[in-house]
Amino acid sequence: MNVGFIGTGTMGSLLIEALIASGALTPAQIAVSNRTFAKAQALADRYSGMKAECTNVGVARGCDIVFLCVKPHEFKKVVDDIKPAVRPDQLIVSITSPVLISHLEGELACKVAKVIPSITNFVWSGASLCIYGKTVREDDKSRLEDLLAHISEPLRIDESFTRIVSDLSSCGPAFISFLLEQFVDAAVKETGIGREDAMKVASAMLLGTGLLLTEGGLTMSQVQERVAVPGGITAKALQLLRNETDGVFNLLIRTTHDKFREDLNKVTHAFTSEEVNGQ
Template structure:
């Protein structure tokens, strides 16, 4: 299978590297373009055989599967670049959540889908959230999910839940890294523990917690009850957390959704004015 990548920024380059390092594909299967060609050339220098092309049309032409790893407001321009280069059987996959499948199907004469990856895919972990257009058949889904399964757990979702599942799966690592950072900083400020030691301990704790919640079969509630003794230190700290965090994550989800719908509206306008 020949795969094109349009956009080699943070997530585009992460996907390329993850697919190659996991053995899902070799560099010779990949053709890539980017607005900043030097980024793609640096990537190709690390993975000999990866083909760098100067135009989006060339990245799409002859590819069985094309990943669009670009910003929301760049979509109409890129679609105009590639629509003459794709065939009805070409699979186009957007990784950008505010661009709707209906918009892609209206403007592209091929099979379209959305995949929401996660930074955790870099270590072949976490989920890839898959949303399929009407032209994507069962065999197409199997091919795409077979590729994604090398670096993640592919999960099929409904488009109406795009934002909230992205909050959990894709943004979640940054949210919990923020909480871990604040935890470590407080430990250093209050006790003088070495920051590197505290970070290492907290990171290993988070890794182990993830395993307990997956491989260990514990729910978040059960894990808390297993650690927390009534009237003990952990129970007192959890009481404080529940009080201080009351409503925090509701506000977080409202914030991400507000920004998402703002971006959806901007994308819709960009498709109309070109």
């Protein structure tokens, strides 16, 4: 199986590196292209056997699965590039949340899917959120999910929940890291503990908490209940957090959804304006 990546930015490169490191793919199975060819070539130079293509169509012609790892405003151009080269048996996979399955199905004569990866996939953890088009068969889904299973837990979702599951899975690591950083910075400022020491303790705590919520089988409420003795230090601090953060995450979700709708409108316009103008 040959796999292509159009776009070698942050997430494209992360997926490539993780899939190679996990043994899911060898460099010789991978072809890459990028808007700036030198970046694609630099990545290929790091992995003997990987092929850097000068054009997007070059990647599309030779691969069974092609990941489109580009920003929303670049998507229509990339789709136009590869449209003449795609084959009915190919699977084209977008990793860009505002690009809908219907956008791709309306343009490409092949099977289409959407996968929302996470930075946690770099350490072979977290989820890969999978959405499939109408013509994708069960064996196609299994082939893609078997590939993703090397670096994540593939989860099938309904496209209508793309944004919120992206918030939890893909944006979540940034949100949680921000909160942990605030916790560490406050610890340093208030007590004088070394920042490196505080970060080691906090990072180990975060890893352990994640294991309690997964392998340990505890719910988030149960973790709080087991740590917070009634009338104790943790209980008092938790009440402070409840008071001070009330509604914050509702605002956060509204913010990400507003931005998603803005990007979705732009992508939809890009895909439909040409049809209107060209009739």
